[in-house]
Amino acid sequence: MPADSQAQAFDRFHIDQQLLRQRAFNLRWATVDEDVIPLTAADPDFPVAAEIREAIGAHVADGVLGYGPTEGFVGFRAAVAKRLTSIGVAAEPDRILATDGAASALWAACQAVLSHNDEALTFDPVDFLLPHCSERAGADVVRCPLEPGTGAIPEGALEQRISARTKAILVCNPHNPTGRVLRRDELLRIGELAIEHDLIIINDEVWSEIILGDVELISIASLSPEIAERTITISGFSKTYGMAGLRIGFIHAENESLYRKVLEASGAPRTTFGASVLSQVAAEAAILHCDRWLAGFLDHLRAMRAMAVPRLNALAGFSCAAPEGTYLLFPDIRETGSDEQELAERLHDEARVAVVPGLSEWFGPAAEGHLRLSFATSEEILDEALGRIEAVIARG
Amino acid sequence: MPADSQAQAFDRFHIDQQLLRQRAFNLRWATVDEDVIPLTAADPDFPVAAEIREAIGAHVADGVLGYGPTEGFVGFRAAVAKRLTSIGVAAEPDRILATDGAASALWAACQAVLSHNDEALTFDPVDFLLPHCSERAGADVVRCPLEPGTGAIPEGALEQRISARTKAILVCNPHNPTGRVLRRDELLRIGELAIEHDLIIINDEVWSEIILGDVELISIASLSPEIAERTITISGFSKTYGMAGLRIGFIHAENESLYRKVLEASGAPRTTFGASVLSQVAAEAAILHCDRWLAGFLDHLRAMRAMAVPRLNALAGFSCAAPEGTYLLFPDIRETGSDEQELAERLHDEARVAVVPGLSEWFGPAAEGHLRLSFATSEEILDEALGRIEAVIARG
Numbered sequence: 205m206p207a208d209s210q211a212q213a214f215d216r217f218h219i220d221q222q223l224l225r226q227r228a229f230n231l232r233w234a235t236v237d238e239d240v241i242p243l244t245a246a247d248p249d250f251p252v253a254a255e256i257r258e259a260i261g262a263h264v265a266d267g268v269l270g271y272g273p274t275e276g277f278v279g280f281r282a283a284v285a286k287r288l289t290s291i292g293v294a295a296e297p298d299r300i301l302a303t304d305g306a307a308s309a310l311w312a313a314c315q316a317v318l319s320h321n322d323e324a325l326t327f328d329p330v331d332f333l334l335p336h337c338s339e340r341a342g343a344d345v346v347r348c349p350l351e352p353g354t355g356a357i358p359e360g361a362l363e364q365r366i367s368a369r370t371k372a373i374l375v376c377n378p379h380n381p382t383g384r385v386l387r388r389d390e391l392l393r394i395g396e397l398a399i400e401h402d403l404i405i406i407n408d409e410v411w412s413e414i415i416l417g418d419v420e421l422i423s424i425a426s427l428s429p430e431i432a433e434r435t436i437t438i439s440g441f442s443k444t445y446g447m448a449g450l451r452i453g454f455i456h457a458e459n460e461s462l463y464r465k466v467l468e469a470s471g472a473p474r475t476t477f478g479a480s481v482l483s484q485v486a487a488e489a490a491i492l493h494c495d496r497w498l499a500g501f502l503d504h505l506r507a508m509r510a511m512a513v514p515r516l517n518a519l520a521g522f523s524c525a526a527p528e529g530t531y532l533l534f535p536d537i538r539e540t541g542s543d544e545q546e547l548a549e550r551l552h553d554e555a556r557v558a559v560v561p562g563l564s565e566w567f568g569p570a571a572e573g574h575l576r577l578s579f580a581t582s583e584e585i586l587d588e589a590l591g592r593i594e595a596v597i598a599r600g
Numbered sequence: 601m602p603a604d605s606q607a608q609a610f611d612r613f614h615i616d617q618q619l620l621r622q623r624a625f626n627l628r629w630a631t632v633d634e635d636v637i638p639l640t641a642a643d644p645d646f647p648v649a650a651e652i653r654e655a656i657g658a659h660v661a662d663g664v665l666g667y668g669p670t671e672g673f674v675g676f677r678a679a680v681a682k683r684l685t686s687i688g689v690a691a692e693p694d695r696i697l698a699t700d701g702a703a704s705a706l707w708a709a710c711q712a713v714l715s716h717n718d719e720a721l722t723f724d725p726v727d728f729l730l731p732h733c734s735e736r737a738g739a740d741v742v743r744c745p746l747e748p749g750t751g752a753i754p755e756g757a758l759e760q761r762i763s764a765r766t767k768a769i770l771v772c773n774p775h776n777p778t779g780r781v782l783r784r785d786e787l788l789r790i791g792e793l794a795i796e797h798d799l800i801i802i803n804d805e806v807w808s809e810i811i812l813g814d815v816e817l818i819s820i821a822s823l824s825p826e827i828a829e830r831t832i833t834i835s836g837f838s839k840t841y842g843m844a845g846l847r848i849g850f851i852h853a854e855n856e857s858l859y860r861k862v863l864e865a866s867g868a869p870r871t872t873f874g875a876s877v878l879s880q881v882a883a884e885a886a887i888l889h890c891d892r893w894l895a896g897f898l899d900h901l902r903a904m905r906a907m908a909v910p911r912l913n914a915l916a917g918f919s920c921a922a923p924e925g926t927y928l929l930f931p932d933i934r935e936t937g938s939d940e941q942e943l944a945e946r947l948h949d950e951a952r953v954a955v956v957p958g959l960s961e962w963f964g965p966a967a968e969g970h971l972r973l974s975f976a977t978s979e980e981i982l983d984e985a986l987g988r989i990e991a992v993i994a995r996g
Binding site: 220223224227228229230232234245247248249251252253254256257260261264265266267268269270271272273274304305307308310311332333336337340442446447448449450451452471474475476477478479480481482483 | 616619620623624625626628630641643644645647648649650652653656657660661662663664665666667668669670700701703704706707728729732733736838842843844845846847848867870871872873874875876877878879
């Protein structure tokens with residue numbers, strides 16, 4: 205990288221710690237002691253793109269901020285349809301619903317599809333929101349273990365966990381916390397099983413724009429019309445564009461009756477839930493006007509990944525795969541002799557770095573013996589945090 | 601009023617129809633034919649105050665828009681506590697939760713308090729959200745009829761509807777759609793019944809800042825500590841400040857265990873639901889910096905009420921009380937010989953004015969034979985709409 209573009213990149217991905225200490229919550233800067241670096245919740249340390257700030261400013265200028273459309277602004281829905289079409293999903297704007305964040309989209313999808321006595325099939329490990337939303341809808345959660353190290357779906361593992369009660373498969377792609385991008389053959393198997401057993405696929409793609417490896421993001425609804433008609437695709441704008449505080453996500457279902465069920469479950473038709481009009485405008489700008497910003501962000505993340513993975517693997521007892529997607533590291537730390545909670549506490553107390561312990565309650569039993577670290581911060585901060593961790597682990 | 605301040609008021613409460621036709625949804629300008637004037641959803645036709653626009657602009661300027669605090673910004677919660685304290689409610693900021701609108705606050709309160717087989721006691725008529733959220737929580741709704749014409753709570757009417765299954769009383773004060781501001785003796789009776797029968801009071805005060813008559817808004821939680829400890833107070837910023845599109849409301853419960861239940865039910869601790877940080881900033885500015893704006897808005901609404909009520913009462917078969925609170929008119933139109941649906945359709949088709957028919961599904965059986973009209977628009981628009989209605993009714 206030439207010196208000037210490096211300087212520019214540094215400037216752009218420099219962060220303002222003082223501001224973050226006032227503004228960044230959910231286990232992050234504003235919630236930890238002043239000398240602690242948080243590599244915790246999956247939320248970047250960077251401000252939103254200028255294009256997003258400008259879009260909000262333009263919309264708010266005339267002050268008309270009354271009720272938006274029940275399902276979202278035409279512009280928002282068209283932008284999301286464009287994004288989905290670009291990854292091969294035949295998305296029409298009128299099958300897209302704006303929601304109060306990706307998590308609320310997941311909640312609505314589960315409420316629409318799952319009931320008491322149903323089984324929801326998902327993975328182990330996986331982000332707690334997938335089982336949590338399934339359980340809130342009354343379903344029992346069945347977890348399919350992923351292959352340790354790679355995060356691949358073992359041959360036959362899903363099949364043997366499908367029962368007459370199974371109603372849905374909940375997929376997270378790219379996968380949180382393993383960072384794996386699911387392969388075409390894995391997705392095809394999921395799709396075929398869904399068809400065979402008449403299941404709905406709830407596909408959480410909140411990480412779909414953070415692809416760091418030389419691997420293609422395949423959206424399961426793009427595989428065939430038969431798979432598409434039983435898939436609900438969910439995403440949001442917090443991970444990629446740094447706007448978790450704006451609470452904006454979406455649901456797509458090509459199948460009209462499935463879409464209607466999700467819409468009804470979402471609360472939007474009765475105004476009990478909905479997405480802020482400013483957040484929709486911000487998300488529309490993110491999709492339509494932030495390609496260059498995103499390319500720069502991904503370059504930065506690749507550089508951070510290249511720095512962090514070897515340094516974690518050099519730590520005694522750590523084993524860490526390079527994530528193909530997401531900006532999450534998920535090292536196996538069992539060989540350190542500490543469990544995830546002890547080690548996270550030690551890093552907090554001695555290194556003054558906060559990480560997420562791989563607790564069963566957050567990611568499932570298979571997460572035990574792992575830590576989760578986010579690297580969506582500046583090179584300076586990440587280097588400092590890794591240096592502090594190295595010093596503590598070196599002391600043994 | 602001196603001529604210059606009149607001109608200023610006119611200017612301020614003039615509306616931009618073109619803009620509204622792009623932006624104002626939920627039965628309003630953007631959803632009706634171009635020649636139709638909507639006096640429908642309870643959302644004002646005016647832009648938000650400059651102070652609100654400025655607060656949003658200032659917050660967005662640095663671009664840090666990551667996760668806010670689970671329960672809301674300190675500043676938002678402190679501002680809401682100040683507002684509640686000003687109406688006599690002993691509110692601490694740490695018992696206030698920011699929500700995705702007042703409707704979502706009501707939903708969370710019902711989820712926290714009501715279960716299958718419980719009874720929720722509310723009124724007839726009343727806005728559909730109170731029974732709707734009760735039913736979504738699994739409860740059976742029992743309606744206490746209000747006194748026709750005045751909207752008062754008839755002596756003994758609540759008492760005879762309380763059973764062993766009654767778990768909560770849902771109050772709307774000022775009342776939508778009657779426009780009544782509940783009196784101290786009515787609220788004391790509700791409070792005493794709640795204590796006697798161990799009920800929770802869910803108090804929807806979304807209209808509490810729109811007091812037009814010479815009557816005091818009494819917040820039921822201000823009446824006594826015993827009543828306060830079983831009261832959940834809910835409000836939002838859409839009706840008063842014109843920011844329904846920002847989806848921001850709050851829940852207050854003085855009782856810590858009740859607050860914890862509502863917080864858990866809200867989804868905020870798991871990020872499934874929450875309030876946009878920009879919407880919180882806008883609401884904080886509304887409470888702290890918009891007193892003068894609000895005083896001007898209330899003056900305008902009083903003038904519109906003074907114009908509209910006599911003109912509706914002069915229509916053959918119409919009988920309309922002046923609302924003490926809200927900007928809603930709720931004329932009894934039974935003497936016209938038409939039902940609410942027929943008359944609303946006729947006004948739509950012939951007068952090109954959209955109003956809300958008093959359908960049982962929206963307001964309960966007692967709303968039948970009524971129309972609901974909003975007068976939160978400019979004098980010019982309201983005069984035009986009333987003139988068109990007068991012409992149609994005069995034709996008989």
